[in-house]
Structure formats: structure tokens, C-alpha cells
Amino acid sequence: MLRRLATRPEPRLRAIARAAKESLLHIKGLQAARALPVPAPPPSARQAKPGPPQRTIFDAASTETLPGTLVRKEGMPPVGDAAADEAYDGLGDTHTLYADVFERNSIDGAGLKLDATVHFGKLYDNAFWDGHQMVFGDGDGEIFQRFTRSLSVIGHELAHGVTQYTAGLAYRNQAGALNESMSDVFGVLVEQYARKQSASEANWLIGEGLFTDAVQGAALRSLKAPGTAYDDDVLGKDPQPDSMDSYVRTTADNGGVHINSGIPNRAFYLVASELGGNAWEAPGHIWYGTLTSGSLPAACTFGKFARTTIATAEELFGSGSPEHDAVLKAWETVKVKV
């Protein structure tokens, strides 16, 4: 019944259709939660409405010891350290997307406290999710500036946490590239939702503003045009493929997880571009529904993932709906066999 209601096109039933879609997503979320690869929170907490974020920012003071010294807790005013304040705001924007759009209560769906450490290591050219918290380096100042400068990077890191608590995609080969793609997709959605930008207004970049002026490049990756984010004399060219025709086989980077992610990344962009409007609406719900469907294996392939997005689009919007058609067309364009 919910599926039928969710696909009703009549304007007078729009609110009912929306409520039905939300209920379906909620059910799917609960189903996914049952298949958690990590200890599940108590049911009462899992079903809780999204609460406010509980953020804590630490300073590693150029060491690699986590979490470091507490510098800002939830509700405290800005401390005047750009990295700490950017991390605090970025955690808040990420929490807001999941709460407002997907009714998800923090990263684990049960109000997980959001911890982040800034100033990690010396000239550390990276940001990562360690399974419990986010970690940001300051960059080397020659190629990279501090990694908190980009909201899409903050959203990217926290999405690794969401994937860990839902599909648990392995971090190697195609499953790893899907894990990376989930982080890029939800990373750009965090930024687009915070800026209230439609699919056509958004830059679709991961890590805009991270490079110093010395680098010829706009960002780390582009979902809209994989392989075009940078082209620099020293760094070389963005190596991402934009379809299976140029899929990269490599043992480096855990089997090219940041490289082949360009293929599913572009599929998401194509769906959003085809449908127009805000990417966090139908496209975001299809991808989020897929991630939390409970039907993605840890060693998921691109084909399995694509088929699940198609099934999710059909379930949420109906067979032959513009959303269903857009998803089919996107995978065909990037040449992933379904």
C-alpha cells in the first residue's frame, strides 16, 4: 500500500505520497539496521527522531595521537582557530542533511556523538575516518591547504561512517570504489543542501579550495566530469574514469578505490541532472535507500549496486517513472551492465 501511495502523481495526494515515501525509507532503514555489521544500538535509540548534533573538536597539535586536546564542545562559541571552527560547522551541516532529508539520527542512526580531530600530524596531506571519528591534517602548504576548508570533504569523511554502519562495503576493489563513491555523493549533497543549490547550480566537486594557488586544478574530483578536476605539471592529471570503458585495474590505493569511484559518481550526477531540481530529493533518496537497503553485500560489485538503485527507484517512484528511467539511463551511459 505504501509503495502504491508513494507513486501517486496527483497534486492533492502529493503530501500523502511524500509521507508514504518517507515511511518506506524508514522501513528500509530499519531493515538495514538489522543487518548492521557492527553492534546495533538498542531499538529504542535506533527509532529515535533525529536529535541535535553532539559535536566535540580536538586538537592533535601536530602529533598523530588521537583524539588530542578538547578545544570546542557543542554549544560553545567559535574558538578562533579556523580548522577547529570549520570542522565544528561542517559536522553540523552534515548532521543537518541526514536529519532533515533522510531522518537519520547522526552517523549510526542512533545519535552517535560527532568527534573530530584537527591539526593531525606534521604537514599531513590527508583527512580520514578512523572508524570512530574524523581526522584532518593541515596540508603541506605547497600542494594542499588545511582539509577542513572543504565542506564536501567533511561530508565525505562522515559518509564513511554511515557506510560503515549500514552496507559495510569492503574497502577494496569495486566495493571499495562504491564505498568511496557513497562518500563523494553524500559529501556533495551536504554541501549542496547547506548552500541550497540545485543540481544545475552546484559545482559537483569534492575538495574545492583545498589546493594552493600553485596547483593547476579546481578540486580533488568532479562527479560531473570525472578525470577533469585537475591537470597539473607536477601532480599530473586527474586519473578518474567516467565509464567502464576506461576502468582502471591497479593494486595501488586498495585497488583503485578513489579512481574507479568516478564511474558510480557520474551515474549519480547523471540521475540528478536528468531529473533537475535538488539532488538531495529523488536522487538522494534513491541512493540513500540503496545504501540502507540491507541488500548490498560487503563485496558489492558495480553491477549489483546499479541493480539495487534501479530496484529502489522502482520501489519509491514506480516502474516507468521519470526517476526509474533516469537511473536506468545513467548506468547505461557509464556502461555498467545491469
Place this chain on the structure above:
Amino acid sequence: MKITVRRSGGIAAMTRVWSVNAVSADDKERWMPLVEACPWEEAKALSRTANQPDRFMYSIRAGQRRATLPDREVTGPWEELVESAKAEGSESRGQR
């Protein structure tokens, strides 16, 4: 003896390679103890361990010896070898 440290992965996925060619007696005296101090046999068990998202992967070669280590395992003698190669080696951009 040639020592090569190749760092791949990271959120930016840009591979960097640092190389040292320890040919002279002085060079060998400087680098051999750093290489010998590393637990190469133990590293074999670590090469397939799951890495944390967006962390660096290090592939280290010294003569015939090879090791692949996740970022968080580059501690103690490994860290000393890697940091020395970064500081004193010549750098080139790696092929993916």
C-alpha cells in the same frame, strides 16, 4: 641498494614516490641499519589487512625486500625509514 617508498591512497589518491640509491660505503652505512631494523617478515601479514577509509598505503622496497603497510602501521623503525626516505630521497610522481 635502492630504497623506494611509494605512498598511494589518501582522500586525494595522489601517489608520491621517494627513492634513495645507497651506493657509496657512507650511504650504505647510513641506510643499512635503517633497513635492517624493520620487521620485513612480520609485514607480510599486514599487507592484506583492511585499511581505514582514506588512509595512505605504503609500498616499501629495499633491495630484494618488499613490504606493503597501511598508514597506521608505519611506526617505529618503519616510520624512521619512511621519514628518512621522504626527507633525503629524490621524489617523483608515481604512476597509479
